[in-house]
Amino acid sequence: MEDRLLFKFLKNEASAKEVREVLDWLDESPANREYLNALDEADFALQIWQTKLRRERLEPAAPKRAPMSLRLRGAVRWASAVAAVLVMGLASGYLLTEYNLSRAPEVTFVSTNGQSTLHLMDGTRVWLTPGSSVSYPTRFGRKHRTVSLKGEAMFEVAPDAQCPFLVKTFACTARVLGTRFDIVADEENNEFSAALLNGRLQVTHNETRGSVVMNPLEIVRLDNGLLVKDKLEDVDNYLWTEGIINLRGLKFEEIVRKLEANFHVRFVVERDRMPSVNFGWGKVAVSSGIEHALEVLRYGSDFEYDYDRNAGVVTIR
Template identity: 40%
Template sequence: MKSTDVLKYLEGNCSEQEKRRMADWLDASPEHVREFNEIRFVFETTKMYGPELERLAAGETPQRATTAAASSRPTVMRMVFRRVLRVAAVVALLLGVGYSTYVYTFDSVAEQMVALNVPAGQRIEVTLSDGTRVWLNSGSRLEYPSVFGRHRREVKLTGEAMFEVTHDAGHPFVVETFASDVEVLGTKFNVEADAETGSFSTTLLEGRVRLTDPATHRAIVLEPNDEARLTEGRISVERNADLDAVCWTEGLISIRGLSFEELMRKFEKAYNVRIDIRRREMPVIGFKSGKIRISDGVDHALRVLQHNSDFRFEHDVRSNVITIY
């Protein structure tokens, strides 16, 4: 794998095919991981110490420090600088640019934010620069930096997503939502956050996550199979949560625990249609549990519900509107 390909990956400019190729390359050999980490070290260090490395590279003498800690900093910086140069010299040569350009390029990349919007009727999987995998459901939006900062890995979510976070104890992973920030203490979890409807939930599959109750500001730590849900402005936790809630990643919709109106809202996003309910009373879903395959189409899904629910529907294909009677 070329160093330029690794840099392209770290900058977040890879295609899905290139990301898969990078993952396969890393899995193939521990030596590849070591090489990747060396280049990532340069990448992160130039963001952290870019201006100081520039001055050292130019041969400038740091100003005299007034404390012992400050006086030791030039020595530490020179140690960092020597290690960076060993790798950066090769990388800069491959890039065909000077070290100054190299530093300022990383600084600008670190400030760039990427916004990923998933159209209704689609689902997207994306791998972030740290290796974290994210599955985004229909109608969701994820905002994330091209390169994570040196303290925290932060993303913003509107909608629903499942995260499989790459462990890095020194750089906590935080998902910001309208209701609560979800700080990752483990690996795999699902988040649904819709500010328009006021619905928020987090389902933990593996590891641990920490939330903050917006009403009491109390920290809440979830264990595997826990589900946190926002109800009347407060977060409550349910043990042994229904893990069918994350079956959307497999192209399925779970009907367990949903009202007819809630299910129709899910249908609108999953099938990219508008559903107009023209009834005074909502139909009762006759099934207590079950899953509907999205690929079978919205008409099939509604006909399945009709087996145990009293309603009629008309689908105007040209306007893409379904009317429920």
């Protein structure tokens, strides 16, 4: 890599193609990154400037003392050059910092033992349902804070108007304009939804780029590739962050999935059809245990069950 091109990169004068060339070169080896980091922009710039001056002028054998006006003009030119070099140094330092931040390692947190809570480095708080995961860089950049979600999570985002918070999923990307919201991103079942409890949220479809801005107590669902916004009817669905499962309006198979995830059990249904269930009410605290949850469930349904504690299997009859 020629120093001339590196100098253009440090001065932020490189074209888009040249910037890509430098970034690819930086990715080739740690030695290349060390070389650029070790490059003294100020000295390098002064050397180029002095070389240019030597080529463009002839030094007299016995230089005479320049008049005061010329010396002042020369001093002004020198000060301007030094100031320009300092500005270039600051700009290149910013570019290098942005480059390093953009290459920050990414980590993935998986909620394996029940509901989990995660605190990100910017102060954002994330609640994850069992089996869900969130990936994020070890250091956020200056332009945005981006995380990736699989499963369901509740976010309470630390405000920063200059650095928006983005949540990427398999289907859509949510741009946070407020604070507290819930996202379901179940790629296996092609299910996506975003529920806003307070603040504002912008949801954009990854493929169609269709976008919806949400206000508090609204929910957006993905329906046949379209984002459909509706009123949020039941905020109790989001009490899971407090260890409470809301049963209202759920089908039996939906309740089973929630019980399996929260109590680490497996359901086996030994009947021709799923039990009918119609809960217009009902909540279950995870701390009360699976057997209590099953007894609550029996109040609104028509089934019997056996629970094998050793195997962790619930058989529905």
